[in-house]
Amino acid sequence: MKHVLFLAWQYLKYHRVKTVFLLFAISLTFFIPMALNQLSQKGSEKLRARAVSTPLLLGNKGSATELCLGSLYFREPNIEPIPYSSLEDLRQQGLARAIPLQLEYRVKQQPIVGTTQDYFSFRKLSFEQGRPMAILGECVLGAKAAQALNAEVGSSVISTPAGAFDVAGSFPLKMKVVGILNPNQTPDDTAVFTDVKTTWVISGKAHGHQDIGVGTADSLLLSKSESGVVASPAVLSYTEITPENIGSFHFHGNPENYPITSVIVLPGDKKSELMLRGRYQQDQGLQMVVPEAIVDELVDTVVSVRDLLLLAAISIGLATLLITAMVFLLSIQLRKAEIATMKQIGAAPGAVRGILITEILLVIGIGFLLALMLVWTIDRLGIPLLENYL
Amino acid sequence: MMRRSLLVAILSNLVLMGCRNADKQDTSEALTQEKASVPVVYVSNYPLYYFASRIGGENIDLHFPSAGLADPSGWNPPADSVAAMQQADLILLNGATYEGWLMNVSLPDSLLVDTSLAYALQLLPSGEVFTHSHGEEGEHSHEGVASHTWMDLSLAAAQVRAIRGALIRIQPAMTDTFEVNYQELAAELQELHNAFKTTASSGTSNHLAFSHPVYQYFQQAYGLKGSSLHWEPDTPLDHDMLHEIGHLKNDHDIQFMVWEGAPLPESVQQLKDQGIKSIVVSPMGGMPESGDFLEGMQWNLEALRQAVGVQP
Amino acid sequence: MIRLQDLSFSYGEAGFSLEIPLLEIRRGSSVAVVGPSGSGKTTLVHLIAGILKPRAGSVQVGEVILGQYSERDLLDYRIASMGLIFQEFKLLNYLNVLENILLPYRLNPILELTGETRSGAMDLADKVGLGDKINRHPKNLSQGERQRVALCRALVTSPALLLCDEPTANLDPANRDRILDLLFQYGQEKQASLVMVTHDPEVLGRFDRQVDIRDYLSELKTTAL
Numbered sequence: 001m002k003h004v005l006f007l008a009w010q011y012l013k014y015h016r017v018k019t020v021f022l023l024f025a026i027s028l029t030f031f032i033p034m035a036l037n038q039l040s041q042k043g044s045e046k047l048r049a050r051a052v053s054t055p056l057l058l059g060n061k062g063s064a065t066e067l068c069l070g071s072l073y074f075r076e077p078n079i080e081p082i083p084y085s086s087l088e089d090l091r092q093q094g095l096a097r098a099i100p101l102q103l104e105y106r107v108k109q110q111p112i113v114g115t116t117q118d119y120f121s122f123r124k125l126s127f128e129q130g131r132p133m134a135i136l137g138e139c140v141l142g143a144k145a146a147q148a149l150n151a152e153v154g155s156s157v158i159s160t161p162a163g164a165f166d167v168a169g170s171f172p173l174k175m176k177v178v179g180i181l182n183p184n185q186t187p188d189d190t191a192v193f194t195d196v197k198t199t200w201v202i203s204g205k206a207h208g209h210q211d212i213g214v215g216t217a218d219s220l221l222l223s224k225s226e227s228g229v230v231a232s233p234a235v236l237s238y239t240e241i242t243p244e245n246i247g248s249f250h251f252h253g254n255p256e257n258y259p260i261t262s263v264i265v266l267p268g269d270k271k272s273e274l275m276l277r278g279r280y281q282q283d284q285g286l287q288m289v290v291p292e293a294i295v296d297e298l299v300d301t302v303v304s305v306r307d308l309l310l311l312a313a314i315s316i317g318l319a320t321l322l323i324t325a326m327v328f329l330l331s332i333q334l335r336k337a338e339i340a341t342m343k344q345i346g347a348a349p350g351a352v353r354g355i356l357i358t359e360i361l362l363v364i365g366i367g368f369l370l371a372l373m374l375v376w377t378i379d380r381l382g383i384p385l386l387e388n389y390l
Numbered sequence: 391m392m393r394r395s396l397l398v399a400i401l402s403n404l405v406l407m408g409c410r411n412a413d414k415q416d417t418s419e420a421l422t423q424e425k426a427s428v429p430v431v432y433v434s435n436y437p438l439y440y441f442a443s444r445i446g447g448e449n450i451d452l453h454f455p456s457a458g459l460a461d462p463s464g465w466n467p468p469a470d471s472v473a474a475m476q477q478a479d480l481i482l483l484n485g486a487t488y489e490g491w492l493m494n495v496s497l498p499d500s501l502l503v504d505t506s507l508a509y510a511l512q513l514l515p516s517g518e519v520f521t522h523s524h525g526e527e528g529e530h531s532h533e534g535v536a537s538h539t540w541m542d543l544s545l546a547a548a549q550v551r552a553i554r555g556a557l558i559r560i561q562p563a564m565t566d567t568f569e570v571n572y573q574e575l576a577a578e579l580q581e582l583h584n585a586f587k588t589t590a591s592s593g594t595s596n597h598l599a600f601s602h603p604v605y606q607y608f609q610q611a612y613g614l615k616g617s618s619l620h621w622e623p624d625t626p627l628d629h630d631m632l633h634e635i636g637h638l639k640n641d642h643d644i645q646f647m648v649w650e651g652a653p654l655p656e657s658v659q660q661l662k663d664q665g666i667k668s669i670v671v672s673p674m675g676g677m678p679e680s681g682d683f684l685e686g687m688q689w690n691l692e693a694l695r696q697a698v699g700v701q702p
Numbered sequence: 703m704i705r706l707q708d709l710s711f712s713y714g715e716a717g718f719s720l721e722i723p724l725l726e727i728r729r730g731s732s733v734a735v736v737g738p739s740g741s742g743k744t745t746l747v748h749l750i751a752g753i754l755k756p757r758a759g760s761v762q763v764g765e766v767i768l769g770q771y772s773e774r775d776l777l778d779y780r781i782a783s784m785g786l787i788f789q790e791f792k793l794l795n796y797l798n799v800l801e802n803i804l805l806p807y808r809l810n811p812i813l814e815l816t817g818e819t820r821s822g823a824m825d826l827a828d829k830v831g832l833g834d835k836i837n838r839h840p841k842n843l844s845q846g847e848r849q850r851v852a853l854c855r856a857l858v859t860s861p862a863l864l865l866c867d868e869p870t871a872n873l874d875p876a877n878r879d880r881i882l883d884l885l886f887q888y889g890q891e892k893q894a895s896l897v898m899v900t901h902d903p904e905v906l907g908r909f910d911r912q913v914d915i916r917d918y919l920s921e922l923k924t925t926a927l
Contacts, residue, residue: 003808003815007797014796014839097500117476117498134472136494178469195496247466251493341792344753345855346781347809349774 004351008358018331019363025324026367027374029317033310034375040306042379044299050186051295053123055273056265058082058090058098058280061287068294070103071262073187074111077103081259084196086286088256090263093279095272099264102199107157107175110145113191114199114260122264123188129153130179136201136249137241139175139194143183148190151177157192158238159202171204172238197251200258201241206251328360429479429560434489435462435675437540438482438505440683441550445571446557449564453478457677460651463488463537467495475501479560482553486513488537503556505549506539513539514606517618538604538673542611543583543687547576582687586612589691593698597642599635599666601649604673612694617642623651623670627660639664646697669693703729704750704863704895709759711749713742720745722759722918729764729862732889732896734906737915743899746915747865750897751784752776764862778812785856789868793840793851799827800836803854813859826854830884846877853881857888864889866898870905882908 012019050072059067060080070077087098099122102114113119117132120140130153133140141151149157159173175194183189200206241249251258265288267273280288332339342352430451433439439454446452455471456462467475472495475481481497483489485506506513516534540546554572558565590612598616600609601623609616617638621631638644647653647661649670658668671690672678678686695701704727712719720742727733735743748754749761752768761768766779793802803823807815827836830850840848849869856864864885870878882905889896898909906912 007808010801011796091499117496118500121498131473132476133496134469134476135467135496138469138496197493197496243466243468246494249494250490255493337790337792338794341788341794342805342809344751344786344788345806345809346777346779346784348777348811351809 004354004358005362007355008362011355011359012362018327022324022327022363023367023370025320026364027370029320029324030368030371031374032313033317034371035378036306036310036313038375038379040302044302046186047295047299048292051291054264054291055267056096056276057262057289057291058086058265058286059262059289061283061285064287064289064294065298067262067287067289068291068298071101071264072291072295074103074113074191076106076111077261079261081261082263082286083256084258084260085256087260087263090265090276093276095276096265096267099266100196100260101262101264102196102259103261104259105199105202106160107145107149107192108160110141110148110190110192112139112159112199112202113193114196115193116196119193119264122266123184123186125184125188126182128180128182130177132179133193133195133198134178135241136195136198136206136246137173137175138178139192139198140179140181141177142181142189142191142193144189145192146177146180149192153177153180156240171202173198173202174238174240196260200251200255201239201249203259205253205258206249324363328356332356429557430477431480431482431557431560432475432478433482434465435484436677437546437674437683438484438549438553439677441546441553441575442482442557444575445550445554445568446561447567447571449561449567450557454677460676462676463490465489465491467491472497480556482556484537484539484549485510486537486539487535488539503552505552506545508548508552509539509545514610516606517603536603536606538675539607541605541608541673543579543586544611545607547579547583550575550579578684582684582691583611585691586694589695589700590614590698593695593700596645596698598697599638599644599647601647601653602673604650604675605648605671608671614694616648621649623649623653623657626654627657632660632664635661635664635666639666648693648697667696669696703727703762703764704897705760705762706749707760707762709749709756709761711745711754711756713745718919718921719757720749720915720918721920725913725918727895727897728910729895730889730893731910732886732908733898734909734912735897735899735915736901736906736912739901741915742919743915744867746913746918747867747897747899750863751786751865752780778810781806781810782812782859783861784863784865785859785861787849787852787856787864787866787869789871793848793855795840798837798839799832799843799851800824802840802851803827803858805855806859819858823854823858826858827851830854846873846880849873849877849881850884853884860892862892862894864894864896864898866896868899868901870900870902875904878902878905 051068054072057067057071059071060082062079066078069075070079081102081104084100087100090096090098097118099116099118100114103111105112105114119125120132127140128143130140139157141149141157146152151157155177156174157177159175161172175192175198181188181193197206265276267276277288277290280286339352428449428451430453431442431446432453432455433442434456436454436457439452439457442450443452453474455467455475456465459465475495475497478501480503481501483492483502483504485504504510514536516536518534540549550572554568557568561568595613595615598614600616600618601621603618603620605614605616605618608614619631619634619638621627627635635644635647644666647666647668649668650673652670653668661668671693672686674683674686674690681689704725706722706725709722709725710719735746737743745754749756750763752761752763752771755769763779764783768776768779771779794805797805800820800823803826804815804820807813807819813819824833824836827833830853832847832850832854835843835847840851843851849872852869856866866885869885870881873881885896885898886908888894896909900906
């Protein structure tokens with residue numbers, strides 16, 4: 001056996017280029033369907049885990065998928081907000097705890113999640129540094145958000161204005177970073193968490209009556225000298241809440257009408273959950289969705305797409321394997337003389353066949369191992385990339 | 391030989407030190423654990439502080455961070471106070487918009503107990519209309535809500551019931567103790583409430599002047615008629631203020647000015663010159679310099695007796 | 703001792719056959735097989751080696767009558783007792799010199815590759831002047847060097863019979879003589895028989911005898927209809 005292996009290996013080693021090409025082709029043939037499968041499986045697992053851990057979501061009637069994707073993965077919500085009174089009404093029914101989410105704003109690419117303290121215990125988020133937000137204008141960053149914004153505890157971030165012509169839109173707010181969370185491989189890593197009331201300040205629902213600190217972002221200055229400053233046309237003015245002006249800050253209008261994107265609903269028990277779902281089924285303006293069900297639908301779609309892709313990949317794979325088989329056969333043809341020599345010298349029956357088969361098996365085996373290694377690599381590195389994309 | 395015994399000595403010392411440190415750690419951990427087993431409760435004004443300590447006693451770790459203020463409703467909580475409150479087991483709020491600072495802070499909803507919730511529908515307007523403008527919006531006004539609920543001792547009793555419920559919820563093992571303490575306090579409040587009612591009804595129903603609009607529930611509970619001003623006890627009376635009180639005197643024949651704190655002797659004299667006597671009915675919002683809540687309300691009762699002409 | 707008796711082998715396509723009533727080769731002797739190209743010289747060598755089977759008659763090599771052996775036993779016998787050298791050298795281009803020499807040991811479990819055989823192979827390589835090139839591959843060797851490797855491969859199992867099919871056809875005279883010296887030296891040392899197909903008249907003198915294949919060719923009798 002070892003001689004057969006030796007001779008087969010020597011052949012492959014000598015014809016390096018051909019062997020590498022074959023290895024590449026074979027490993028790809030295995031890798032593509034395996035990776036597809038792995039990615040979609042891991043991807044759907046993650047999607048589902050996030051959804052399963054969120055019993056119910058309350059939001060505006062409209063696309064349940066948008067509601068889920070926005071609330072679970074902090075994608076820009078394409079649904080109308082609901083009034084804060086929806087949350088209070090829900091609470092008063094005494095069947096569930098309620099956590100508001102206000103997802104309208106961003107700090108550059110990072111979503112601002114306006115919520116309450118309860119969110120951290122709900123999602124079991126722990127702090128790497130600092131503490132949760134305590135007063136208006138403070139924020140907590142997810143691990144990736146901190147990296148992306150190059151921020152640390154004590155530094156500040158400014159909410160991004162919705163647009164140059166956003167007249168009635170957002171009022172950029174400079175927020176102080178008081179905590180950074182440990183990474184937990186969920187969309188929470190990318191978020192800038194703040195109290196929902198702070199997001200209402202960004203909406204312009206609160207004012208101070210003394211001089212509100214107005215600052216200008218240095219990065220938007222064209223030049224700065226001792227005598228003056230030349231500002232770019234895109235200069236940003238922002239509001240900042242300080243210990244000096246917080247006393248004069250107050251909200252106007254009725255907070256019951258302030259907007260929130262959705263509410264995470266945590267029913268006390270199954271019976272409460274069913275009661276709530278029943279009650280909101282009749283509601284004209286709101287919907288109560290079960291994220292698990294919505295995401296399952298999404299995953300099913302992903303799976304069927306994946307199945308199609310798998311089919312394609314396997315077909316191409318088979319074609320590749322056929323071509324590979326042809327290459328082997330051709331090569332055997334070319335080695336006729338060599339084979340005859342070995343037989344004439346007195347090779348045992350099956351020895352020559354054994355050598356050729358071992359060559360094929362080695363290439364397929366190593367190719368398969370390579371594919372496995374690539375899949376393992378994808379698992380380690382590719383999954384996080386996919387999450388970012390999602 | 392020497393070296394070896396030295397090594398042994400050093401090693402054994404290290405081991406012993408380690409043991410001692412471990413012991414120390416053990417005891418200090420034990421202490422912390424002990425403390426940690428008593429729930430941490432925060433309150434936002436003095437009446438809540440008093441009620442909670444009467445019911446909870448040593449079985450709760452009570453904190454009153456705004457104790458230093460004469461009027462805790464104006465408290466501007468610093469971030470570290472809020473951070474500390476986030477770690478508490480219970481935060482008792484007066485409710486009825488008393489805690490203006492609540493909108494500026496981030497506290498877990500699960501910890502908050504609004505002790506006025508039971509009578510949320512019976513809250514009184516403060517009689518104040520705030521008018522202001524924000525930029526281009528033009529003027530608009532809001533009516534305030536009166537927040538000194540405990541001055542009506544029957545509402546205070548409702549707040550005490552809410553506190554009892556909350557404490558039992560977080561420390562069910564002490565239910566019996568809390569119940570006993572509650573009964574005692576409720577009885578005392580009832581007694582005092584009755585005394586106020588009797589005093590108010592049996593006395594003359596003069597129109598009173600109140601230096602500050604903090605007596606709405608007091609007025610309503612005990613049938614006291616009056617008008618509110620915006621005077622501080624330690625601010626001298628100026629021309630406009632004298633003019634103001636002069637008008638009131640003419641319109642309602644004011645006999646008594648109800649101050650929320652000890653007024654300046656000059657002010658007392660000036661009022662006396664107008665035929666108005668001064669009494670102090672403390673709203674008891676902040677930590678009193680002397681005495682406790684019931685004693686303070688007792689003094690208020692004495693003052694009221696003066697105002698309505700009832701003999702003690 | 704090699705004996706071919708009443709042997710008949712026909713090439714259907716070529717239209718003639720090989721008929722050998724008796725051909726004996728004494729042990730330790732050297733025989734040159736001569737004749738024009740395509741006349742069946744290689745066939746004779748293949749018949750002796752057992753690679754081809756006669757239509758009739760017997761081939762005896764040493765004690766063994768090849769026809770009585772099973773295919774497997776035949777292969778085993780061949781690899782252990784005979785050394786084959788071909789005209790085109792037929793080295794495996796992906797093995798180095800040493801591994802090419804040791805090839806028979808890897809092709810049949812009847813031969814065992816030990817440290818001893820390995821050092822024996824290295825000695826052989828030394829003997830033929832390739833001692834410092836044992837790690838080279840055939841493409842990096844000259845014609846003469848390659849044929850010497852083929853020679854070593856044939857000799858590594860210490861066969862009693864050497865069958866060579868025009869081994870010096872592609873060599874220059876110097877290399878040719880070198881190969882022949884090595885072959886005859888081995889034959890003498892080990893008392894091995896040497897049967898060589900050759901075209902080259904200059905080497906015939908070295909052999910004990912010559913066999914002309916034309917003596918054994920006959921037209922195929924066709925039954926005309």
